[in-house]
Amino acid sequence: MDKYGLIGYPLGHSFSISYFNEKFESEGIDAVYENFEIPQIEDVKEIIDSNPDLKGLNVTIPYKQQVLKYIKELSPEAKAIGAVNVIRIEHKGNKTVLKGFNSDVIGFTKSIEPILNTYHKKALILGTGGAAKAVQYGLQSLGIETLFVSRTKKKNAITYEEVTADIVREYNVIVNCTPVGMYPHIDECPKLPYEAMDSHTLLYDLLYNPDETKFLRLGAERGATVKNGLEMLLLQAFVSWEIWNGEEENYL
Template sequence: MDKYGLIGFPLGHSFSRNFFNEKFENEGIKAKYINFEIPQIEDLPEILASNPELKGLNVTIPYKQKVMAYLDELSPEAKAIGAVNVIRVSHKGKDVVLKGFNSDVIGFTRSIEPMLEPAHKKALILGTGGASKAIEYGLKTLGLETLFVSRTKKENTITYEEVTPEIIKEYNVIVNCTPLGMYPKADTCPDIPYEAMDGHTILYDLIYNPDETLFLTKGAKYGATTKNGLEMLLLQAFASWEFWNDTDNM
């Protein structure tokens, strides 16, 4: 029986495990998805050695960067972003070949693209952590200019204090890549001038719990179009399956 799985630490509730095991059951696929909670990335070779039926892995915190040292190949997106969250495991003779991909890009771009109109040329990315690089890469592939917002001043980055109503008008696609507003701290949100938003503003939140964060609620009050991260999560899962089974790109 083929195996797929998730590596990370710690692993609590796993969307991926539930999603894929349900998919396998519904579609009559003889496969199983397992959570591999490994306290250190050095445990990866042991997982591979003791599970020869493994065909693919998802990678979560804190190993999206660290796992790259163990891979034989990287997709162009994964190389540009510097993070991997999907690994295809294939066998060539006695050798195990690992190729890394980044499904954040494909999940995000497929989710936000239908919302974009000609007036959307510039985007603000709130936060500079984990997923923000993939979001930047995705927005650029869709033809948008990007600017990061952070608590501290860095290159191609402004601080929250510098986000004026004029900037909100100019950068009318705003993506929240921070944990602000995530359950259980649902009463928090990024500190930006929501009152400058209007019907041309798109607010996209990577958070999907709660369904509507305070960030989205405040923007919607002024006419912004909003979307949470649930569809992106589903599209990432679809993309993982594509990467694992794409024989054209072996």
């Protein structure tokens, strides 16, 4: 039986394990998906060595960047972003080769593109981690100028205190790549001048629990177009399955 899984720490509730095991059962696929909660990235070697049937892994926080040292070959997106969230595992005799991909870019780009309009030319990206870098890569591939927003002073980023009403009107696409507002902290939202938003504003939240975060609700109340990260998640799962099943040339 083929095996797939997710590495991260902590894992808690995982969308992937329920999605893939339901897929395997409904489609009669002889495979299983497991969660591998590992307290340090070095443990990934033991996971791979002790599971010879393991064909692929998803990677989540905090290992998307740390896992790079174990990857033999990277897709262009993964290399440019410096983060991997899908690994294809190939067993060649006694040798195990890991190939790294980033499905954040594909999932996000395909998800946001249909709701972009001609007046969406600049975007604020809330957060500066691996997911934020993937979002930047995706937006730039769509011809949109980007600017990071960080809680602290960082190179090539502004702080939340520096986000004025004029900036929100100019950078009218805003993507939340932070965990702020995620269940159970549903009363929290990024500190922004929401009063400056209108029907030309597009808010995209990578979070999908709750369905409508406070960030999205405050924007929608002012006429903004809003979307959560559920479709992105589903697209990422589809891409993972393609990569694991030998269609990785589409993403290299």
